[in-house]
Every structure is written in C-alpha cells, then in structure tokens.
C-alpha cells in the first residue's frame with residue numbers, strides 16, 4: 001500500500017491534519033505533507049478530504065517482489081546476555097517450517113557484549129545468526145530495537161519472521177510490523193505451511209477462544225507471528241551443527257532513544273513460577289472454596305511442583321491471577337499437568353495442552369478435559385487427591 005498528497009488538488013484546508021489519529025500530517029507551504037514513518041495507512045485522511053487530494057493505493061493480489069523474500073528469521077531474545085528459552089522454542093518450529101519451504105533458518109540477536117555467546121543458537125538449528133552488538137542495545141528499548149530490526153529486515157528480506165509473545169516481543173514486534181507495513185498474528189498456538197501456495201498458516205484462538213482461526217498474510221512480507229512461551233518444544237541441541245555468526249553494523253542514528261532506563265528491579269517470588277514448573281497441579285471451580293486448595297497445594301508440594309488454576313477459580317478470588325493457566329493466563333508446558341475439578345474449556349486447554357502428560361480428575365465422565373488427558377480419573381476429587389498425595393508420599397519417601 002502507498003499514500004501520497006496530490007499537491008494540485010490540496011487546498012490547505014487542514015482537515016486531514018485534524019483527523020489523523022497518528023499526528024502524521026503537517027502543513028508545509030499550505031500543502032499537506034505526510035510523515036510516512038508515522039502514517040499507518042489507516043485511510044482516515046483520505047475519507048476526510050473533500051478535494052480527493054490524498055491517494056491511498058491498496059495492493060490487489062500479490063505484490064510483484066514477493067519472490068525476493070526468502071528464509072525464516074527468529075528473534076533471539078536475550079536478557080543480560082542470556083538467550084531466553086522462547087528463542088529455542090521458535091527455532092524448533094522454524095526448522096520444521098524451513099523443511100517444508102526448503103529454505104534456511106536465521107536468528108537475529110540485538111544486545112551488547114553478546115557476539116561470542118551465540119553458538120548455541122547454531123547448535124539449536126540456526127544456519128546463520130545476525131548480531132548487532134552495541135552499548136545502546138544492552139537492555140531492551142523500543143526505539144533502537146525497532147529501528148535496527150526494521151533496517152535488517154528490509155536489507156535481508158526474510159519471508160517469515162517469528163518472535164516470542166513476551167513482554168519484550170509484544171512491545172517490539174507490533175512496532176516493527178507497522179513500520180514494514182506488513183501483517184502480524186499475535187499469540188499463535190500453531191504454525192504451519194500451506195502445501196499449495198507456501199503461505200505461513202498462523203493459527204490462534206479467536207472470538208474469545210470459541211474458534212481457532214487460521215490467518216494468512218498473502219500480500220505482504222515478512223509474514224510475522226508471535227508465539228507464547230511454552231507453546232512449542234525447544235529445539236534439540238546438536239553440537240555437530242555448523243553455521244555462521246554475522247556481525248552487522250547499523251548507522252548510529254538508528255540507536256537513538258527518547259526513553260532511557262533508570263533502574264531495573266527484579267521481581268522476587270517465593271513460589272515456583274508455573275511457566276517454568278515441570279509439574280503443575282491445578283484446581284478449578286470443582287474445588288468449591290479457597291480453603292480446599294490446601295489439598296492441591298499438598299499434592300504439589302509432595303511432587304515438587306507448582307499450583308495452577310483455571311480462570312473460574314481466579315475470578316472467584318480463590319487463587320491469585322499469577323496462577324491462572326489458559327488463554328488469558330499463562331501458557332505452560334510441564335512434564336506432568338494434573339487438572340482437578342477443571343472442565344477443560346478451550347480457553348483453558350490452549351494454555352496447557354502441550355504438557356507431556358495430562359492427568360484429569362473430574363466427576364463428570366463427559367468433561368472435555370478427558371479429550372486431551374492421557375490418564376483420566378472419574379471420581380470425587382476430594383477423595384482422589386488425598387489418596388494420590390498419600391501414595392506419592394509413600395513412593396517418594398516424603
């Protein structure tokens with residue numbers, strides 16, 4: 001898509017300046033001038049102009065240069081120089097997609113003093129790692145990270161760009177998508193390649209999780225998607241893999257920022273974070289009261305696991321939000337997930353269905369949770385859970 005002011009028609013009425021939600025239009029010599037960096041091509045100015053002086057061209061069909069975009073890029077998120085596991089999860093999926101497209105997988109990392117620390121990305125499947133190493137990129141800041149990434153994506157033209165739906169990823173990638181005038185599908189739970197046309201199939205819950213929508217970006221590149229932590233398995237390490245680390249230089253102007261970090265305060269928590277836990281015991285509305293969560297906590301303690309919950313239990317005020325599993329809570333991928341008194345609505349399932357083993361305890365044999373469970377116990381959780389705790393205590397000598 002493109003936009004331009006037809007100077008001969010512009011009367012300098014300033015209507016477009018007033019309606020632009022992004023303050024992207026200014027007057028210069030009584031003519032409207034559009035700042036393309038700020039403009040999102042929303043079309044509000046076109047609709048407001050009474051003189052047809054602004055032309056917005058929408059592309060129809062494929063843009064001619066689509067073929068120039070090749071390869072799959074993964075954003076290698078780092079904190080204090082440590083690559084975050086979400087990047088390894090994306091590398092695993094990227095390799096699957098690359099096989100279907102017969103293309104290569106690249107990773108891009110921004111940071112400071114990081115360039116000697118990137119072999120693991122190659123061992124986990126990246127054919128090339130592009131790195132921009134500069135003091136201004138030590139900690140995440142929206143402006144320099146966006147500008148540098150946009151610069152690299154314009155230069156190398158990958159056909160697909162994947163990023164974690166982390167705090168950093170969510171803030172960063174939407175800005176990148178706007179600047180590149182391409183689409184972005186956030187919080188995907190599935191990614192695949194369309195066999196015929198080779199488009200990226202981006203699947204995510206839609207309409208409150210009632211349907212799974214598969215979204216395609218047919219006319220714009222790169223095809224961009226974010227994926228939450230723990231939705232995909234980490235790529236395996238293979239130390240025999242060879243690849244290339246390419247240090248990129250970018251103009252200093254791209255590193256400027258209008259914001260600066262004054263202080264970084266680490267969150268201190270005494271409980272196991274459910275997103276990192278290997279075992280999670282979760283309770284739902286079937287727990288009936290907050291006090292009853294004690295039996296869940298006891299089982300979790302014996303197994304060395306964390307306590308999770310459904311949204312119903314959080315909404316009832318029985319559990320804090322930080323324990324909520326699901327679409328509007330956390331996505332988890334433990335080795336074992338034990339669901340107690342949880343019916344298994346789709347919004348809960350999207351947050352835990354990639355667990356290795358799912359054990360469901362529910363008195364209703366037709367509860368949907370049993371459709372994803374590896375082991376199902378139909379019974380009263382108030383009898384089953386204490387029995388399990390006692391058995392595990394004995395077996396584990398606790």
Ligand SMILES: Cc1cc2nc3c(=O)[nH]c(=O)nc-3n(C[C@H](O)[C@H](O)[C@H](O)COP(=O)(O)OP(=O)(O)OC[C@H]3O[C@@H](n4cnc5c(N)ncnc54)[C@H](O)[C@@H]3O)c2cc1C
Nearest residue numbers: 284285286310311312326327328329341342343348363381
């Ligand atoms: C936009 C949107 C986002 C949402 N996000 C989330 C989310 O992130 N996470 C989430 O969990 N939900 C989410 N929900 C809510 C979701 O749709 C369900 O309402 C919720 O998951 C139900 O929680 P539950 O299974 O605990 O309760 P219920 O559906 O009421 O199920 C309770 C279960 O307990 C069983 N039970 C009762 N007593 C016993 C007993 N004594 N022994 C054994 N079993 C018993 C019952 O048979 C029943 O199956 C979302 C909804 C919307 C619209």
